[in-house]
Amino acid sequence: MAQVKNKQVILNDYVTGFPKESDMNIVDSTITLKIPEGSNDLVLLKNLYLSCDPYMRGLMNKPQGTASPLAYTPQSPIAGCGVSKVLESGHKDYKEGDLVWGFTRWEEYSLIPAAQILFKIEHTDVPLSYYTGILGMPGMTAYAGFFEVGSPKKGENVFVSAASGAVGQLVGQFAKLHGCYVVGSAGTKEKVDLLKNKFGYDEAFNYKQEPDLDAALKRYFPEGIDIYYENVGGKTLDAVLLNMKLNGRIPVCGMISQYNLTQHEGVTNLAHLVYKRIRMQGFVVGDFYHLYAKFLEYVLPYIREGKVVYVEDIAEGLEKGPAALVGLFSGQNVGKQVLVVAHE
Amino acid sequence: MAQVKNKQVILNDYVTGFPKESDMNIVDSTITLKIPEGSNDLVLLKNLYLSCDPYMRGLMNKPQGTASPLAYTPQSPIAGCGVSKVLESGHKDYKEGDLVWGFTRWEEYSLIPAAQILFKIEHTDVPLSYYTGILGMPGMTAYAGFFEVGSPKKGENVFVSAASGAVGQLVGQFAKLHGCYVVGSAGTKEKVDLLKNKFGYDEAFNYKQEPDLDAALKRYFPEGIDIYYENVGGKTLDAVLLNMKLNGRIPVCGMISQYNLTQHEGVTNLAHLVYKRIRMQGFVVGDFYHLYAKFLEYVLPYIREGKVVYVEDIAEGLEKGPAALVGLFSGQNVGKQVLVVAHE
Ligand SMILES: NC(=O)c1ccc[n+]([C@@H]2O[C@H](COP(=O)([O-])OP(=O)(O)OC[C@H]3O[C@@H](n4cnc5c(N)ncnc54)[C@H](OP(=O)(O)O)[C@@H]3O)[C@@H](O)[C@H]2O)c1
Ligand SMILES: NC(=O)c1ccc[n+]([C@@H]2O[C@H](COP(=O)([O-])OP(=O)(O)OC[C@H]3O[C@@H](n4cnc5c(N)ncnc54)[C@H](OP(=O)(O)O)[C@@H]3O)[C@@H](O)[C@H]2O)c1
Numbered sequence: 267m268a269q270v271k272n273k274q275v276i277l278n279d280y281v282t283g284f285p286k287e288s289d290m291n292i293v294d295s296t297i298t299l300k301i302p303e304g305s306n307d308l309v310l311l312k313n314l315y316l317s318c319d320p321y322m323r324g325l326m327n328k329p330q331g332t333a334s335p336l337a338y339t340p341q342s343p344i345a346g347c348g349v350s351k352v353l354e355s356g357h358k359d360y361k362e363g364d365l366v367w368g369f370t371r372w373e374e375y376s377l378i379p380a381a382q383i384l385f386k387i388e389h390t391d392v393p394l395s396y397y398t399g400i401l402g403m404p405g406m407t408a409y410a411g412f413f414e415v416g417s418p419k420k421g422e423n424v425f426v427s428a429a430s431g432a433v434g435q436l437v438g439q440f441a442k443l444h445g446c447y448v449v450g451s452a453g454t455k456e457k458v459d460l461l462k463n464k465f466g467y468d469e470a471f472n473y474k475q476e477p478d479l480d481a482a483l484k485r486y487f488p489e490g491i492d493i494y495y496e497n498v499g500g501k502t503l504d505a506v507l508l509n510m511k512l513n514g515r516i517p518v519c520g521m522i523s524q525y526n527l528t529q530h531e532g533v534t535n536l537a538h539l540v541y542k543r544i545r546m547q548g549f550v551v552g553d554f555y556h557l558y559a560k561f562l563e564y565v566l567p568y569i570r571e572g573k574v575v576y577v578e579d580i581a582e583g584l585e586k587g588p589a590a591l592v593g594l595f596s597g598q599n600v601g602k603q604v605l606v607v608a609h610e
Numbered sequence: 611m612a613q614v615k616n617k618q619v620i621l622n623d624y625v626t627g628f629p630k631e632s633d634m635n636i637v638d639s640t641i642t643l644k645i646p647e648g649s650n651d652l653v654l655l656k657n658l659y660l661s662c663d664p665y666m667r668g669l670m671n672k673p674q675g676t677a678s679p680l681a682y683t684p685q686s687p688i689a690g691c692g693v694s695k696v697l698e699s700g701h702k703d704y705k706e707g708d709l710v711w712g713f714t715r716w717e718e719y720s721l722i723p724a725a726q727i728l729f730k731i732e733h734t735d736v737p738l739s740y741y742t743g744i745l746g747m748p749g750m751t752a753y754a755g756f757f758e759v760g761s762p763k764k765g766e767n768v769f770v771s772a773a774s775g776a777v778g779q780l781v782g783q784f785a786k787l788h789g790c791y792v793v794g795s796a797g798t799k800e801k802v803d804l805l806k807n808k809f810g811y812d813e814a815f816n817y818k819q820e821p822d823l824d825a826a827l828k829r830y831f832p833e834g835i836d837i838y839y840e841n842v843g844g845k846t847l848d849a850v851l852l853n854m855k856l857n858g859r860i861p862v863c864g865m866i867s868q869y870n871l872t873q874h875e876g877v878t879n880l881a882h883l884v885y886k887r888i889r890m891q892g893f894v895v896g897d898f899y900h901l902y903a904k905f906l907e908y909v910l911p912y913i914r915e916g917k918v919v920y921v922e923d924i925a926e927g928l929e930k931g932p933a934a935l936v937g938l939f940s941g942q943n944v945g946k947q948v949l950v951v952a953h954e
Contacts, residue, residue, distance in 0.1 A: 499881060521881045532876010537843060537865045539892030546890040548883035 272297040274343040275372035275587045280328035284526040284595060289326065290344065290588035297375045301356045309360050309383065311350035311376045314610065317398035318581075318591045318603035319432070322346050323525045336369070343371040349387070349397045350376070351610070365390065367397040372587055374607060385558060392569055393578075394610075399432050399602035400565065400576040403551055407519060408436035409561045410554035413444075415517035415547050416493045420445035423487055425506060428497035428522060429470065430457035430577075432602035437495045438467045439574050446493075449486045451502065453597040460600070464575060479505035490514070496546075498523045500531040507535035507544075516546040526595055577601030616641040618687040619716035619931045624672035628870040628939060633670065634688065634932035641719045645700045653704050653727065655694035655720045658954065661742035662925075662935045662947035663776070666690050667869045680713070687715040693731070693741045694720070695954070709734065711741040716931055718951060729902060736913055737922075743776050743946035744909065744920040747895055751863060752780035753905045754898035757788075759861035759891050760837045764789035767831055769850065772841035772866060773814065774801035774921075776946035781839045782811045783918050790837075793830045795846065797941040804944070808919060823849035834858070840890075842867045844875040851879035851888075860890040870939055921945030 272295045281289050301308050325338045325345075338344050352364040357380035360366065368384035370376045387397055399405060411433075412418060424441040428434045429450025438461065441448040450461045451473040461470035469486050476482040483491070483505055490511035496503060499521025506516070524530045539546065568574035579599045581590040587605050594603060616639045625633050645652050669682045669689075682688050696708040701724035704710065712728035714720045731741055743749060755777075756762060768785040772778045773794025782805065785792040794805045795817040805814035813830050820826040827835070827849055834855035840847060843865025850860070868874045883890065912918035923943045925934040931949050938947060 503880070518880075518883045520884055524881050530878040530881060532878050533880055534874040534876050536847070536862075536877055537868050537874060539862045539890065540864060541894055542892060543894055543897065544892050546883065548886060548888050550885055550887055553887065 269296045269298050270375070271295075272374050273584050274374075275584055276342060277326060277338045277340050277344050279340045281323075281326040282328075283528065285323055285326060285592045287588040287592055289592070292585050292588075295373070297373075297377070299353060299375065301354050301377065305356045306358075307379050307381070308356045308377055309352055309366075309380045310354040311366070311370055311378060312353050313348050313350045313370050313372075313374060313376060313607045315349040315395045315398050316370070316372055316587065316605040316607060317347040317402065317404075317432075318587075318594055318599070318605060319346060319403065320520060320522045320525060320594050322591060323595065343373045345369060345371045347384075347398060347403045348607075349394055349402075355380070360386070365394065365397075367402055372584065372605075374584070384555065389562070389566060392566070395578060395580070395604050395606070396569075396576060398604050399578060400436060400569070400574070401562070404432035404602060405436055405565065406554060406558060406561055407551040408433045408440060409564070410551060410557060411517040411519045411549055412437050412440050412493075412495060414554060414557070415549045416495065416515050418444050418446055418493055422446050422492035423490065423511070424448040424493045424495065425483070425487065425491045426450045426467075426495040426497070427473070427502050428452065428520075429467065430460050430465070430601060431497070431599070433519060434495070434497055435460075435465050435577060435601060436574070438465045441493075442466045442468075443568070443573070451482075454600075457597075457600060460577060464577065473502065480508050483509040493517070495519060496521070500524055500533070504533050504535050507533070507538045510538060510542050510544050512542050514542060514544045516544060518546060518548040522595070579603050580606060582606045613640045613642050614719070615639075616718050617928050618718075619928055620687050621670060621682045621684050623684045625667075625670040626672075627872065629667055629670060629936045631932040631936055634935070636929050636932075639717070641717075641721070643697060643719065645698050645721065649700045650702075651723050651725070652700045652721055653696055653710075653724045654698040655710070655714055655722060656697050657692050657694045657714050657716075657718060657720060657951045659693040659739045659742050660714070660716055660931065660949040660951060661691040661746065661748075661776075662931075662938055662943070662949060663690055663747070664864060664866045664869060664938050666935060667939065687717045689713060689715045691728075691742060691747045692951075693738055693746075699724070704730070709738065709741075711746050716928065716949075718928070728899065733906070733910060736910070739922060739924070739948050739950070740913075740920065742948050743922060744780060744913070744918070745906065748776035748946060749780055749909065750898060750902060750905055751895040752777045752784060753908070754895060754901060755861040755863045755893055756781050756784050756837075756839060758898060758901070759893045760839065760859050762788050762790055762837055766790050766836035767833065767855070768792040768837045768839065769827070769831065769835045770794045770811075770839045770841070771817070771846050772796065772864075773811065774804050774809070774945060775841070775943070777863060778839070778841055779804075779809050779921060779945060780918070782809050785837075786810045786812075787912070787917070795826075798944075801941075801944060804921060808921065817846065824852050827853040837861070839863060840865070844868055844877070848877050848879050851877070851882045854882060854886050854888050856886050858886060858888045860888060862890060862892040866939070923947050924950060926950045 365387040709731040
């Protein structure tokens, strides 16, 4: 059986603190492009687009207690969501040529259990890379977090942090479509411009240039915030708590500002939860994939009509993977960070 | 018209930091025991039992921004919940001799708008003072916070802080009646004994004697906590977040450990909200009084059968009010702190 070269991005060792490009390495491995005899659960994939996501940082930690089943092993390829083409399938649900998205490894070809595939891709009139973003995990995250966890009502005031990112750019657009007033924060002028001029945010500000986040929020929300879509945690959350309205909701999607800190920042304004009757609720997108078909029905028409747009930041080639991934934690990405392994 | 002496507890000045007995004064005022001519909204009350409640500390602050309508005014009597007898009523819903509970002032006699009365007392086969506690605001708080906000299921693991207090002693008993495993924390050995021997808590510990709250919680909840009934905030909350189970709930009733701090403690473990899908939800009892009849139907039979018990800490005489009230913040009270103004 012919072996072919299989480039991989491997994790050198467990990571503490901020991740660096040098925490990963590009290696040339080999793979036999054939499913082992008699395995009816394996699928052989050619990986096309890989998704760079903040949660991957957590998988680089040395596991403590009960480890995530996804946790990375040093000297093995890292893994994440991606769009792939089926080269051969031992599993009855998939066949050669199918396009799928789900969990795969950061390498050219992957032999994986079929259970790691999340969905078969049915709609190809949109960019395939969208299945790492707006039509993939981050899109579903924005949708579920905003609508299912946030319980938005028309006319409500919505604040989104990391607002220009993979998730945030969609939350803002969904909020506008729902008739809300929406303000976003991001870390550069370019991103702030995108928020206002491309994603339709009513207002946006650069949180790095606001010496007083509480004052900034009071400026944009003189009447307070109904929904805070929480992506960053820390100081931003603390300032938001001072500015929530009665019966406000905080869907807690993530806290990226804390992921690389050995000692997390303290949030001091939680007592506001009580008299403001705030619901702060963590969620994980994996619990909402039963809504994926409904989500596609909602979002695909908007994409086709140009009423929802999506900005991607495309890195070409597995070699660019480590930089693209660690770049998330200093805000290098403008929009959804995608890594192209192959275009088809 | 005859004037009578009307002893009052007045606030000397706005309070910062821990309240002291000397922040209040006992003064002899006078009152005419007659409703002014033509006022069809006023009720003249003889106050019997006054309730000492932690939220009263917040009303002693110098108001900032939009003040609570309840906020105290220096040199005026403080106010709170209490059980009173109607001496004369200008309002059609009340008549002389009625027993009521609701917002009144800390004085012997009060002329108040009828709207401040919360409920007429219909059941007098139980101690009248219970309407400051188990059958009053704290009882309703325990019930609403546990059942309505906490969404408990049989068999779940429940942790309660300030567990022997006015609210906590009931949460534990309701949790047991609901088929939960329940552990409480309190600040003295006497209270811990009460929790285990009187209120039926499965386990209890003295949080002041636990150098490592995380370790203590791991000892009592090896499988984690489903519901944390939050009364204290700060370090306890931070340790609890490390020990919550997936899909856990934190009804946020109060954060008494923070009420007297000028700078609140930082809570560092909020990132656990995300992957554990925790719902942390503040609530205010005032939003749940529409359930009061249902609550009485639930709790009165248990009281009559001795299946729910209630421990009160009774201070006799308005003079004892300041000490009783400030005592809440150092845990002087054992059970519900009641202040008796008159027995009938
Ligand atoms: N719960 C779930 O199931 C789920 C699923 C997907 C994502 N998430 C979470 O959602 C959040 C956004 O993810 P995403 O995929 O959309 O990422 P992203 O926004 O595309 O990329 C991360 C962005 O975070 C911002 N950032 C980095 N460090 C920061 C800091 N210290 N303070 C404030 N902002 C910082 C940067 O933008 P700036 O230039 O604006 O700083 C960066 O571009 C993350 O917290 C992620 O973990 C959760
Ligand atoms: N949301 C609402 O509508 C609502 C309504 C009523 C009450 N509440 C809240 O519910 C909580 C309990 O109220 P309660 O009426 O039942 O009071 P309580 O428990 O009868 O009295 C207060 C108790 O809090 C404990 N405590 C004081 N300082 C503390 C600290 N620094 N750290 C830990 N514990 C401390 C003391 O007990 P130890 O000896 O155990 O320390 C003290 O006995 C309070 O937070 C209150 O604000 C909220």
